[in-house]
Amino acid sequence: MGKLKNLFVVASEKTEAIHGRKTCCVCGETKPIKGFPLRKDSPDKHTYYCRTCGNAMSRKSYKLHRRQRIAETVLWNKLHPEQYRTNLKKYQSKPETKEKIRPKQRIYSALYRIRHREVYLKNHREQQRRYRKKHLV
Numbered sequence: 234m235g236k237l238k239n240l241f242v243v244a245s246e247k248t249e250a251i252h253g254r255k256t257c258c259v260c261g262e263t264k265p266i267k268g269f270p271l272r273k274d275s276p277d278k279h280t281y282y283c284r285t286c287g288n289a290m291s292r293k294s295y296k297l298h299r300r301q302r303i304a305e306t307v308l309w310n311k312l313h314p315e316q317y318r319t320n321l322k323k324y325q326s327k328p329e330t331k332e333k334i335r336p337k338q339r340i341y342s343a344l345y346r347i348r349h350r351e352v353y354l355k356n357h358r359e360q361q362r363r364y365r366k367k368h369l370v
C-alpha cells in the first residue's frame with residue numbers, strides 16, 4: 234500500500250507539474266510550480282517543498298548551526314582567497330549592498346583611523362602624494 238501510495242504521489246506531482254502547479258509536502262498548499270526551487274535529481278526538477286517552507290527550514294537550520302556555518306564560510310574564504318575577493322567585490326558593488334553597508338563602513342573606517350593612527354597617516358600621506366602627482370602637475 235505504501236508503495237502504491239508513493240506511486241500515486243509521484244504521478245499526481247508530475248500531473249501537477251505539467252499543469253504548472255504542485256502541492257508542498259511541508260505546508261500542504263498547492264501552488265504554482267514557480268514557487269518551488271529547482272532540483273536536478275527530482276522527477277519534475279523541483280523540490281518537494283515550496284520556497285516559503287524552504288526559506289523557513291534554511292533559517293531554522295542556520296539558527297541551529299550558526300557557529301559551524303560561520304566557521305565553514307571562514308575556512309572556505311581562507312582556502313579560496315581569490316574567489317572570495319571576487320565574490321566580495323561583486324557583492325559590495327551591488328547598489329542595495331552599498332546602501333546597507335555604508336553606515337557600518339563609516340564606523341569601521343573611523344575605528345581604523347583611531348586604532349592604527351600611524352599606519353593610516355602613512356598611507357594617507359602616500360595617497361595624497363600619488364593624487365597630487367597624477368592630477369596637479
Ligand SMILES: [Zn+2]
Binds near residue numbers: 284
Ligand atoms: Zn510549503
